[in-house]
Amino acid sequence: MKIDVLRNVFEHNDRAAAENRERLDTLGVTCINLLGGAGSGKTSVLEAVLPMLTDSLSVAVLEGDLVTTADAERIAALNVPVVQLLTDGGCHLNATIVQHAFDRIPLADLNLLIVENVGNPICPANFDLGEHLRISILSVAEGHDKPAKYPLLFKEAALVLLTKCDLLPHTDFDVAAAQQELRRINPNADVISTDVKTRSGFDRLAEWIRKGCRKPVAR
């Protein structure tokens, strides 16, 4: 009984995700699903990288959150089109919620759509939103044991971002151990270290995102 219910949920989601991806493909829009735990630094990463993208890419953001519009306000302050997706306590986004948001953004004009998922290292990874690329975030304040403990978060990531690297001298986070475990779980993921305090790593991130975009990029 329980397994049937889960299967239906995922089947329904996978159908909506396939529809989303087809629509995005037709329009040549690349979609990135940004995943990570609460307070791992997802919105701060967007605040740092979006200004480096908007001169060459037409970008919009969908912001997943439980109850507040705080993150969408931070993105709107950058003059980037944004829609807040409130889950009303729900622990992840799904493809249908994203589909509903397509009508609220200038989808046909975009090169890039970034979906910031709900802050949760577990549930969001189970739901395909129709994205082309997943970026998963690991804050060094969380500890280097987290890839082993939350493998699904990292398993399908095209890129793993280490965030808050300015805290490295003040934690016992072992970068080599984290990278080794990440390679075991997902040998193909790129890894970039970032730090919003000194802005280090964001040139590489912006370049990685630009390379991933499919519609010819205006320069």
Added chain:
Amino acid sequence: MKIDVLRNVFEHNDRAAAENRERLDTLGVTCINLLGGAGSGKTSVLEAVLPMLTDSLSVAVLEGDLVTTADAERIAALNVPVVQLLTDGGCHLNATIVQHAFDRIPLADLNLLIVENVGNPICPANFDLGEHLRISILSVAEGHDKPAKYPLLFKEAALVLLTKCDLLPHTDFDVAAAQQELRRINPNADVISTDVKTRSGFDRLAEWIRKGCRKPVAR
């Protein structure tokens, strides 16, 4: 349809939770449900406080995790009875999982049972395990906006632990703002600041836990 399924899940859980609480009450065992996001410091808090409790209290721990036994090994190293509860990817513990674990620990001999939930700031808060007290953890590395963004995590906590306070000088975490928001969500919660590096706050935490225990404590 979706609402019915959820209602059934919660009804089933609430029944098992009530059974758990009744059994614990009969035996005079106090049960604490320890909640917090991934990498918020739950296991490190237990490593710091358990040695301060075991001379006067008979304690056991149930360790929730997705796939690894790493946390249970850290607790076993303290010579505290521990059972690893693996959810196999599931995002929270429930009362039935806890019920099954009761037969694996010397329940009648205990003063205190601590259940460390799965690292997730959302789903675990929805599931009563039959505990008497909830302790919710907020790492200062996560940011002071997290109580507003994950209110359910803090709403029913008897105690909120601020962890990793040694990182305060290196973050923009605003303790006053966090406390103000916590008071708005949950005016009755105690708040204790901790830091495993200097061990600060753990005297207060140990005293708080001892006061919460119901069976006469051997001294």
